[in-house]
Amino acid sequence: MNIEEMQTVWLEMSEKLDNQKLLTNKLIIDMTQVKFKRKISIISRYESWGAVVCFFGALLIILNIQKLDTWYLLGSGIFVLAYLIILPLIVLKYINQMTSIDLANNTYKQSLLVFTKRRKQFLTAQRVGIIANFFLMVLILPVSAKLFNGKDLFMSPGPEWLWFIGIMMLFLVPFSVWGYRKYERMTASAENMLSDLTL
Amino acid sequence: MKVIQENEGIIYKIARTYTKTKDDRNDLYQEIVFQLWKSFHTFKGTSKVSTWLYRVALNTSISQWRKEKKYGQKVDLDNLFLKQPEEYDSKLENRLSLVYEQINQLNKIEKGIILLLLEGKKYDEIAEITGFSPSNIGTRISRIKTKMKQRLNYTSFRTAKN
Numbered sequence: 001m002n003i004e005e006m007q008t009v010w011l012e013m014s015e016k017l018d019n020q021k022l023l024t025n026k027l028i029i030d031m032t033q034v035k036f037k038r039k040i041s042i043i044s045r046y047e048s049w050g051a052v053v054c055f056f057g058a059l060l061i062i063l064n065i066q067k068l069d070t071w072y073l074l075g076s077g078i079f080v081l082a083y084l085i086i087l088p089l090i091v092l093k094y095i096n097q098m099t100s101i102d103l104a105n106n107t108y109k110q111s112l113l114v115f116t117k118r119r120k121q122f123l124t125a126q127r128v129g130i131i132a133n134f135f136l137m138v139l140i141l142p143v144s145a146k147l148f149n150g151k152d153l154f155m156s157p158g159p160e161w162l163w164f165i166g167i168m169m170l171f172l173v174p175f176s177v178w179g180y181r182k183y184e185r186m187t188a189s190a191e192n193m194l195s196d197l198t199l
Numbered sequence: 200m201k202v203i204q205e206n207e208g209i210i211y212k213i214a215r216t217y218t219k220t221k222d223d224r225n226d227l228y229q230e231i232v233f234q235l236w237k238s239f240h241t242f243k244g245t246s247k248v249s250t251w252l253y254r255v256a257l258n259t260s261i262s263q264w265r266k267e268k269k270y271g272q273k274v275d276l277d278n279l280f281l282k283q284p285e286e287y288d289s290k291l292e293n294r295l296s297l298v299y300e301q302i303n304q305l306n307k308i309e310k311g312i313i314l315l316l317l318e319g320k321k322y323d324e325i326a327e328i329t330g331f332s333p334s335n336i337g338t339r340i341s342r343i344k345t346k347m348k349q350r351l352n353y354t355s356f357r358t359a360k361n
Contacts, residue, residue, distance in 0.1 A: 001301055003344055007317055009291070014212070017207070106330075107329055108330055109329055109330030111262060112307065115261065
């Protein structure tokens with residue numbers, strides 16, 4: 001089917017559609033109200049809950065930071081704190097940016113450009129998160145062991161640390177490889193879209 | 200609301216172009232209506248209402264709706280609108296399926312352009328809605344035509360071979 005044939009069929013469909021006026025005021029109001037509710041419920045979902053958990057963890061560390069009495073424990077604590085505060089904030093910021101594109105005044109090209117760029121930033125943050133997960137996995141145990149049990153695992157590493165790292169690796173490595181590949185594919189498609197837009 | 204009601208056919212066509220299933224179509228349709236309703240007060244009147252409407256609808260199709268489609272309740276439109284085109288004429292629907300089959304092989308940018316072309320828009324209007332230059336639109340349309348022709352040749356070759 002060539003373009004001209006497609007246009008004929010399209011015109012026929014348009015005429016049929018123009019003849020049926022079925023969208024009522026009530027239906028429009030219903031749709032918009034449902035949408036508002038959905039928007040609010042989405043904000044309170046996954047990302048925000050994840051961030052709350054992270055911030056709670058960060059608060060616990062801040063309140064007990066004086067217990068991290070050596071430079072290496074303090075360094076580990078600061079890394080964990082930074083992870084728990086900065087990463088969720090960045091991810092939430094990018095998600096918020098993606099949902100706040102000016103759809104009414106942007107052209108199609110502008111929206112595609114902005115959305116694709118913000119999606120790329122979001123994916124980059126996710127990839128940084130995946131890498132940081134490995135450091136977090138190694139460092140969170142000595143930090144929590146010191147905070148809650150007063151034990152310095154760096155000086156006297158117990159078998160629990162090795163077990164913990166071993167088990168976490170078992171889950172984290174395949175999950176991270178899967179996630180990283182997925183993000184890579186998504187970023188590549190975003191890049192293709194960007195290069196196509198600049199042609 | 201009047202603008203939305205007057206252009207419900209356009210909203211339907213855009214929703215159908217960017218989705219594959221009836222559920223997704225229903226969902227995108229509602230998202231477009233919502234975005235049009237929400238952003239009408241920002242319409243400055245510097246362009247035609249139809250240009251603004253196409254922009255909002257196309258922009259919505261490429262960005263927001265997908266993130267939300269799995270959550271929450273939806274207004275059931277099945278008995279009101281989206282079922283209609285499939286019902287009115289099975290011959291037309293078969294030909295329409297062929298049209299959408301062609302459209303579905305295109306990427307997001309091309310989909311937007313071909314949709315506007317099928318809507319009978321001139322290159323200048325497509326350029327105004329999409330933000331590309333008219334000459335760029337011309338280049339892209341000829342690229343789309345080539346792509347479709349290649350696909351057509353390939354399909355004919357496969358059919359002849361079988």
